[in-house]
Amino acid sequence: MNDKAALMPRRREAHPVPYWPDYKTSVTRSPSLPLLSMESTPSEETGPRFGHSLIGPLDNNLIVNYTGGKAPAVGERIRVHGRVLDETGRPVPQTLVEIWQANAGGRYRHIKDTYFAPLDPNFGGCGRTLTDADGFYEFMTIRPGAYPWPNRANDWRPMHVHFSIFGHAFGQRLISQMYFEGDPLIDRCPIMATIRDRSQIERLVAPLDMQNSRAMDYLAYKFDIVLRGRRQTMFENKPEGM
Amino acid sequence: MTQPLEMLIETPSQTGGPYVHIGCIPSFAGVEGIYPEDLGLSPIAKGARGEAITVTGSIYDGTGWAMRDAMLESWQADAAGLHPGQQGADPNVSGFCRFAADKDSGEFTLKTVKPGPVMGRDGPLMAPHISLWIVARGINIGLNTRVYFDDEDNSADPLLARIEQRHRVDTLIAKTTGVGAYRFDVRLQGEGETVFLDL
Ligand SMILES: [Fe+2]
Numbered sequence: 460m461n462d463k464a465a466l467m468p469r470r471r472e473a474h475p476v477p478y479w480p481d482y483k484t485s486v487t488r489s490p491s492l493p494l495l496s497m498e499s500t501p502s503e504e505t506g507p508r509f510g511h512s513l514i515g516p517l518d519n520n521l522i523v524n525y526t527g528g529k530a531p532a533v534g535e536r537i538r539v540h541g542r543v544l545d546e547t548g549r550p551v552p553q554t555l556v557e558i559w560q561a562n563a564g565g566r567y568r569h570i571k572d573t574y575f576a577p578l579d580p581n582f583g584g585c586g587r588t589l590t591d592a593d594g595f596y597e598f599m600t601i602r603p604g605a606y607p608w609p610n611r612a613n614d615w616r617p618m619h620v621h622f623s624i625f626g627h628a629f630g631q632r633l634i635s636q637m638y639f640e641g642d643p644l645i646d647r648c649p650i651m652a653t654i655r656d657r658s659q660i661e662r663l664v665a666p667l668d669m670q671n672s673r674a675m676d677y678l679a680y681k682f683d684i685v686l687r688g689r690r691q692t693m694f695e696n697k698p699e700g701m
Numbered sequence: 702m703t704q705p706l707e708m709l710i711e712t713p714s715q716t717g718g719p720y721v722h723i724g725c726i727p728s729f730a731g732v733e734g735i736y737p738e739d740l741g742l743s744p745i746a747k748g749a750r751g752e753a754i755t756v757t758g759s760i761y762d763g764t765g766w767a768m769r770d771a772m773l774e775s776w777q778a779d780a781a782g783l784h785p786g787q788q789g790a791d792p793n794v795s796g797f798c799r800f801a802a803d804k805d806s807g808e809f810t811l812k813t814v815k816p817g818p819v820m821g822r823d824g825p826l827m828a829p830h831i832s833l834w835i836v837a838r839g840i841n842i843g844l845n846t847r848v849y850f851d852d853e854d855n856s857a858d859p860l861l862a863r864i865e866q867r868h869r870v871d872t873l874i875a876k877t878t879g880v881g882a883y884r885f886d887v888r889l890q891g892e893g894e895t896v897f898l899d900l
Contacts, residue, residue, distance in 0.1 A: 465822065469899060474714050475841035484839030485716075487763035491890050494899035497863060500822050502832050502847075503900055505784040506776060507741070507797035515736065524735050546709045555740075559724030567720045568732050571770075583732045585724045621717070621724055629776040630900065632834055634843060636715040650716060653841045659713045685709045 464689040466499040466630045467546055475653035482649045483610055503630030504689075509555045511589060518587050521560070521600035525583030532582035534563030534601025536677040539637065539665070542594040543624060546688030550594025556684075557623040558598060559585040565604030565616075574606055599677065605644055617644035617651070626686040637682045638664045714843065717836035721772050726799055741799035744775060744813045749793040751780025751814035754881045756848060759807045760835060763890035767807030771837040774799050775811055775848075777830070782817035815850065821859050828858040830873075835887065845898040848885050849874050864896055872896050 477489035517524040522531045539558075543551040561567050561584065564576035568584050582601070590596045600620070607615050620637045638645050645651055645664065654660045671679035722730035726739040759767040775798045778784045779791035794814065802809050811831070818826040831848040849855050851874050864870050872895045875883035887895045 466900075470711060471899070473710050475716075477841050479841070482716075482839070482841075485841060486839075487766075488768075488837065488839035488889050489841070490844070490894060490897050491763075492894050492896075494897050495860070495863060496899040497860060498822060499900050500827060500860070501784060501819055502776065502778070502827070502830070503845075505786060507795065508786060509740075513740070518736070525732075527734070544709060546711060548707070548709055557724050559720060559727075567723060569720045569723055569730055571719055583727070583735050585727050585732060585735060587736075621715075621721070623717075623721075623724055629832055629834070630845075632774070632843060633712065633714060634717045634721070634836055635712055636718075650841075653715075654713050656713075659710070662710075662712060663715070685712045687711055688708075 463501075463504060464692065466503060466628060467688045467690055468496070469687060473656065473659050476655060479649065479653045481611065482653055485653070499630050504628050506625060506627055506629040506631065508553075508627065509589065509625070513555075514587065514589055519596075519598045521558075521582070521584065521586045521598065524586060526581050530581045532562065532601050533579050534582075536599070537602050538597060538599055538671065538673075538677045538679040539620060539682055540595070540597035540671065540679060541682040541684060543590050543596065543626075543684045543686065544594055545626070545686050547691065549688070550590070550592075551626055551686055552590055552592045552594055554590050554627060555587060555625045556590060556596045557585065557587040558600070558620050560600065560603040560620045561606055563601050563604050565606030576604065576606070602639070605642070610649060614649060615644050615647070617642045617648050622684065624684055624686060628687075631686045633684075633686060635684070636663060637680075639680065640664055640666045714841060716838060716841050717772065717843075719770055719838040721836055722801060725772060726801060729801055739799065741774065741797050744777065744794065744796050744798040746793040746795070749779070749814050750791050751817070752881060754813060754815045754883060756811040756813070756831070756875055756883045756885050757878075758809060758885040758887060760802060760809070760837075760887040761889065767802070768837060769802055769804055769807045771802045771809075771835055772799065773801065773809060774834045775813070776832045776834075777813065778816040778819045780814055780817050782819045782826075784819070825857065825859050827860065828855040829853050830858075833887075844889070845900070846887065846895055847873055847898065850883060851876050860898075869896050
C-alpha cells in the first residue's frame with residue numbers, strides 16, 4: 460500500500476452528529492460553524508507508530524494487569540477480539556489499540572466517578588495491544604457493568620468498552636465504544652443516539668461469538684473496526700505534468 | 702445494475718467520555734502501575750534539533766468555560782519539516798504528544814521543538830504547524846485543528862488560504878508571549894470559534 464496516498468475523505472454521515480440536545484454536554488461542545496474540508500496532506504497521512512517494546516505481557520489482560528497477575532478482577536470473564544481493517548478491506552497491522560471500561564459493578568477507577576457501586580481492588584480498567592500482521596487483536600477482560608450518569612433525569616449507559624485506535628496516519632485517529640449484543644439499554648442511550656444511521660449503530664454492537672468462547676472459562680465477543688482508507692491510484696506522487 | 706464497489710464504511714466515532722484519561726493517560730488519571738509510564742509524554746527526546754518552544758492554552762466551551770476534562774494529541778514534523786518515519790527525520794523527534802487540560806485551571810501545555818515548513822501534497826510548502834486532535838466528554842467525534850505561529854510567514858500556506866472569512870485565520874495562529882513561548886486558545890463554539898478541519 461502506498462503510504463503517501465491521500466486519505467479517503469471522512470464520510471461524516473457515518474458518524475455521530477456533533478450537536479444532540481439529549482446528550483446535554485454536546486450542546487456547548489459542538490462547533491456551530493462548518494468544518495474546513497480539504498484533501499489530506501502529509502501532516503494527516505503520516506502518524507505515530509508504536510513497536511512491540513511498548514507492550515507488556517499483561518497489557519491486554521484487564522483481568523490481571525492491575526495486580527501484575529497476583530489476583531483476578533471480579534466479573535464475568537470475557538474475551539474481546541476482532542480485526543482492524545481500512546475502508547478498502549485491507550488489514551491494518553501493528554497498530555495500537557487501547558481500551559478502558561468500568562468494572563463489573565459499573566464503576567470507574569476515577570476521582571470524578573462518584574457512583575456508589577464499589578471499586579474492585581483488583582481492577583484498574585485499561586489495557587492495550589498491537590494488532591498482528593493480519594490486523595487481529597484480542598483482550599481478556601470482565602464484562603463492564605451498566606451505570607447511571609448525570610444527563611437527563613434517569614439515564615444509564617449500556618455496558619460498553621471504550622476503544623482508541625491509531626491506524627498508521629494521524630488522520631485515521633478514532634475513538635469509539637463497543638456495546639454488547641442484546642443489551643436493552645442500547646436503544647435508550649442518548650450517546651448511542653448521536654449516530655443517526657441505524658446500520659452504523661449496529662456496527663458498534665459486538666455479537667456473542669460462541670465459537671471463539673472457551674468452555675468453563677470465558678465468553679467471546681467479536682468487534683471489528685474499520686478506519687479510513689487511502690485512495691487507490693497509480694498516478695500518485697508523480698511530478699506535475701507526468 | 703453495476704459492479705459493487707465493495708468498500709467498507711468507517712466505524713462510527715463515539716465520545717471519549719469523562720474517563721478518556723483512564724484509557725489513554727492512566728497515570729495522569731491516578732490509575733498507576735499497569736504501564737511503566739503514560740504514552741506520548743513528550744514529542745521530543747534529548748538532543749532534538751530546533752527551537753524549543755512551549756504552547757500553552759485552554760479549550761473553551763460555548764459558554765466560555767475552560768474545559769477541565771479535555772485530552773489532546775499533537776502530531777508534527779521535525780525542525781527540518783520531516784515527519785517521524787520519513788527518511789532523514791530527526792531521530793529525537795517522535796512528533797507525538799498526549800496532554801490534558803489541567804484538572805483545576807483547564808490549561809494545557811505542550812513542550813516541543815518548532816516544526817519546519819512541510820511539503821504539501823502537490824508541492825507548495827505548508828507553513829510550520831502542529832496538528833491537534835481534541836477529545837472530551839460531549840465531543841462526539843474528535844476535533845482536528847492546527848497550530849500555526851505568529852512569527853512565521855503564513856501568507857502562502859495552502860490550508861490557511863482556503864479560509865474564506867479572513868478574520869477566522871487568526872484562530873489558528875499561536876501568539877508569542879515570550880521567548881519560545883506561545884498562547885493558543887481553542888473555542889469550540891460561538892464568538893471566535895476555532896476553525897476545525899476535515900482533511
Ligand atoms: Fe464509559
